[in-house]
Amino acid sequence: MSATVSWWQTGIIYQLYPRSFQDSNGDGVGDLAGIIARLDYLHSLNIDVLWLSPIYPSPMHDFGYDVADYCAIHPLFGTMADFDRLLAEVHARGMRLLLDLVPNHSSHLHxxxxxxxxxxxxxxxxxxxxxxxxxxxxxxxxxxxxxxxxxxxxxxxxxxxxxHQFLPQQPELNYRHPEVLPAILDCMRFWLDKGVDGFRVDVIGMLLKDPLFRDEPANPAWNGVREYQSLLHVHTANLPEVHGLIRRMRAFLDRWHDRLMIGELYLPNAELVRYYGDEQGAECHLPFNFQLIRAPWDAALIRRLVDDYEAVLPQHAWPNWVLGNHDQKRLATRVGSRQARVATMLLLTLRGTPTCYYGDEIGMLDVPLPLELMQDPPALRQPEIAHLVGRDPQRTPMQWDASANAGFAAAGVRSWLPLAADCRTRNVANQSVDPHSPLAFFRAMTALRRAEPALAGGSFRSLDAGQPDVFAYLRGDPGSALLVLLNFGAERRRLALPLSGDAADLLLSTAMTSPRRLSLEQLVLAPDEGMVLRLPATSRLSRTVASGGRR
Incomplete structure (x- = not known):
């Protein structure tokens, strides 16, 4: 890794869904004043970057992803003065703030x-x-x-x-018209001049469409369930010309010092890495890597995905990883509550920038909702597959304490989505006083990542652990070598690694056991356990880290 690193390379990104974080005014919807009230909590998580889902004026057909004014604040969330205060308070705590930019489509009321x-x-x-x-x-x-x-x-x-590739109320902008990109750049200018630290750009690969408007071919692998997947979208996404457009956006952003552009893309490696840019020009600092969020939870598969991604990254590119967001089932729902800690350790120890989703630090689960309580447009437009496409279950209010509405809203207020049934027990207040809670583990893991340069920016090399459900890898820099061991299974595993007879220091385990010395030749992982160990400088693996590994 270069001696000069940016905040977005070493930092941890935390996505906030503003509607669901904290209601301050009794309308059942989260707002900017609510976020300000919870900034000390966010700072206590050792995170570095807050990313807000859209807060612009909108008729809310798609909950803010139908923007009616790119340079204002929806009254539901507060005022521009509230935003200015939020930005100042975030910066005062040494954190950064990203906004969602939605340039592919606007509201029909724009x-x-x-x-x-x-x-x-x-x-x-x-x-x-x-x-x-x-x-x-x-x-x-x-x-x-x-x-x-x-x-x-x-x-x-x-x-x-x-x-419109989404709702009829979300008409698509035409980036082949010469005035459209400059108009969007002017909107970016408005927020950059205010001091916003960058943007997550929604569906960035879809900004250009086939100029001949040719039919898209049938998808031979379609399973007959979701209509959109019946076609191969070769004329409406990831056209080669879109890279030139993104280069222009990035060049504009770079006029401001050290700002970040993240692109939302669901792509395999070979296509994804093209969005970093090339000798023709820089594109996204971080094209979102969603491979882990969509993969079956299997150690061998996860290792292959990580190794394959690392292998194809251009030398100038910085990796990133995501395990939760507002569009996908929650982490603990996908992998189970016991494996959620293993997944968190994976996310925060892989090489690259991690993105976390609000509530995952306390192990929040999807909230099952009957159709009559759903609000998400994909579910309402496709009721027969609402359970597959509806995103409300992972967007429910943050669970703060055991009071009415779990502290998200005042007693007697109806929250915009129902709270989880377990909110009186699974909440921030309860977990803050439990030294073995998911929240305590999350804080310990983020603190360790901050404290160890090998985790924030060191090299990576995966290892054969000798067990099919264990993923093992090395992280290192010139001053330290760390060994990460993750048991994806529900059985105790004795490891078969090329380890010397020396002992290693256990820095953190998912079981939150006390730091101690462990024999490298007799390492055993409990079911659903992960460990981070510091290797002695004399071990063969330490020398392996010092001599190479992906950087």
Missing amino acids: PWFIASRSARDNPQRGWYIWRDPAPGGGPPNNWLSHFGGPAWTFDEGCGQYYM
């Missing part, structure tokens, strides 16, 4: 779309994607929406269809 829709000869008509009906009538082609149905809605007023 002034740009209102103008575009008003007449075919309006100067902003071409800012959005309009097409005549197919020769026989109906949508211009077979493109589909992620949320079900065609990606086209007919506008009676002008006799054309407009495109």
Whole structure:
């Protein structure tokens, strides 16, 4: 690793879903003042970067991902003065703040779309994607929406269809029009001038579409469940020309000192790494790597995914890892509460920038909801598969204490989504006084990552552990060599590593046992246990770290 590192390389990113973090005014929805009230808690987690899901004015058809004004704050969340205070308070604590940028589509109520829709000869008509009906009538082609149905809605007023890959209330901007990107850059300028530390850019690979509007081919591997997956989306995502557009966004961002751009992308390695950029220009600092969030929880598979990703990263690229977000089932729901600690240790000890999701530090679970309580548009538009596509279960309110509404909102207030049934026991207050709780472990793990340069920026090398359900790897820098051991199974495992007879120092285990010396030749992992050990400088593995490994 270079001697010069940026805050986004060594730091831990924490995603906040503002609607669900803390309600301060009794309307049942989280807000900016609520986040400010909880900043000391966030600081206590040893995290470095807060990323906020959208807080812009919006009719909330997709809960803020339908933006009606890119340069303002939705009254639901507070005022611009509240935002300015939040930013100042975050910076005063030595943390950074990222905003969600949603440039692929706006709200149908955005002034740009209102103008575009008003007449075919309006100067902003071409800012959005309009097409005549197919020769026989109906949508211009077979493109589909992620949320079900065609990606086209007919506008009676002008006799054309407009495109939307999500809701009809989210029309797609046309980046082939020369005025669109400058308009979005101006919106970025507004927030960068305020001091925002960067952006997570929503669906960044979808900004350009096929100019010939060709039908997309059928997906031969479709399982017949989710309509969107019935096609291969070769004409609506990841077009080669999109990289030039992203380079222009990055070059603009780089006019401000040391700001960060993260791209949302669900792609295999070979395509994902292209979004770092090349000799033609820089692109995303961090194209989100979602491989672990979607993978079956199997040690051999996880090791292969990590090794394969490390192997294809360009020399200039910095890795990143994600295990939870607002679109995927919660970590503890996917892997189980016992394995959630192993997963947390994995996330915070791999080489690269980790992104955590609010509530995962206390082991929050998805909250099962009947259809009548769901609000997420994919579920409501596709009720037959609501349990597969609905995202409400992982967006429920933060569980702070055992009071009414778990401290998220005042007693008697109806929260925007129901709270978990276990909120009176699984909450921050209870876990803050339990030295063996998930929260205590999370804090210990983040503190260890901060304290150990080998974890924050050192080399990585995976090892054969001699057990099929154990993932072992080395992290090191010139001054230290650490061994990470993760038991993905429910059985006790004796390891078969190339270890000398020396002892190693146990720095942290998922069981929160006291630090102690362990024999390297007799290492045993308990079921669902992970360990971080410091190797003696004389061990053969320490010398291996010093001599190489992915950096």
